[in-house]
Amino acid sequence: MIIVLKPRTTKEDITRVEQMIKRRGLDTHIVEGQEVTIIGCIGDTTKIDSKPFEVDSSVDKVMHVQEPYKLANRAFHPEDSIIDVSGVKVGGGNLALIAGPCSVESYDQVLEIAKAAKASGANLLRGGAFKPRTSPYSFQGLGLEGLNILCEVKKAVGLPIVTELMSPEHLDVFNEKVDLIQIGARNMQNFDLLKQLGQVDRPILLKRGLNATYEEWMMSAEYIMASGNENVILCERGIRTFETYTRNTLDLQSIPVLRKLTHLPVIVDPSHAGGKWWLVESMAKASIAAGADGLMVEVHNAPENALCDGAQSLKPRKYDELIKEVSQIAQVIGKSI
Template structure:
């Protein structure tokens, strides 16, 4: 349920209500809105004494949260959230662009990518150091050495680092080097991992599983929010269908549909969503027109020689042209593309 505090409520009133909520065995999550404070009481709502919250000091009204995802719901927070991590800002009119290779391969490769994507207007560098692969014989990533290369690229360019974490045991290590923890599609319902990143101070980019419904997607985000980490971005990266002309089917209707139901920003991945370099620019422009809050795109100095996903990666010239075209779309819908936050 939602406890809406009066505009005149003091901090003492808010603290008292938090104590009252927790005294009933519920978890209190405080959301500071632009005009008033809201307390989400999460847990079993049929506990004895819950009606007493309505008469608490400074309380305006107590409302039920109807959506199964409580903390992610717009019922709790009508205003859209913005996630900021280092140079990256996503949400509320700012379209964050994360770009870089699928996998970190060498220091020279990742530095070249960082310089190029920054020059073209990206606001974050993406790159995989830990790579969960379908085949055990595929390249699995450079692990901590790759993380160090990403950190070195951040030191030179100032770009925030977005990289995947694949195990709860690695969350602290990856958090040490990165600004955004990516949860890949294979791990969207790895609940122990979601709980672990929920305790991390780093922002999280949660990718939709290829067979996940929207409710399952938002409930996965709920695990992270429930852990105390409110800096969550959703990512539509395509779903598995009967079609074979693309790697996945990229449903851009997800963008406005999700935005009606959650305050969390949503990012689109046209690289994984299509699996074809030639389609990435068109789908990036379409995503912006649909209202996406961000893009995550694969870029490599020499896609033909990439150790993973080269067939869907752009080279530097292609990415620069994509950004030029996307910037026109963003301007047409009164939004800003890829602006870096000063850090």
């Protein structure tokens, strides 16, 4: 942490700021420039709150040298983390291929989709039971009934399941039944919920918030890890920009950036990003070419009758073709499915 002082700061001011720093267990080093004086803070600053310094009347600004997270930081954990999702490995060269309908609608629907997806190569089954919807008048998901359908299909087909948790109220039932607990974009900074995920034995799939910087996303992973659960998989799903033709702008630079910042696996959800099925195929291939650790794709047998987001779902036959091409691209960059 570097503290830049205002021009014309007195000796007393410098001493006062130095003491604030030392009280937090850090050492200081002063550099007097031509126009400004700066104070370098020496020691572990990853957990120091810089706000109090910003308010001091002599301080112009505070600059960070270290990232403000530790458990998620690759600097302190150089090897890729490999997360075990009920036997399916994710990260370190192992791809997660998550597929399934946006919403769970019925046992038959999920069963049919799950069988087809598995046959194409999917290794995890997704399906929404509790749905975050912008409008109170839209279909909100089947809730616990939907969760039970997923569990039955899991038994029948043998794919571990992924579904979204929206409320601390269902923490126990998710911990019991769900193989990979998804935290949606809109809850990425629901800090209360994040803290409670430390009590859970299951790995967490943490989606990027629509307006979350890489650092904020890392901080949310750090919340979960600091609460006691280090099994976090990150999921890029697009950010909000000025462009409205697509629902969100898929930020594939996040893949190499996160590879550098963190040891956690990073997968991509191309279905939610664009909001249109005809964008999914090219973005799925691009994600794997960019080095993603997996894909989460919406697959629906009858998108035109879907209760939610059918517009962004692939039919099983399209998904099958996609996975064939994805598999070839994975080979080119040294991964295999």
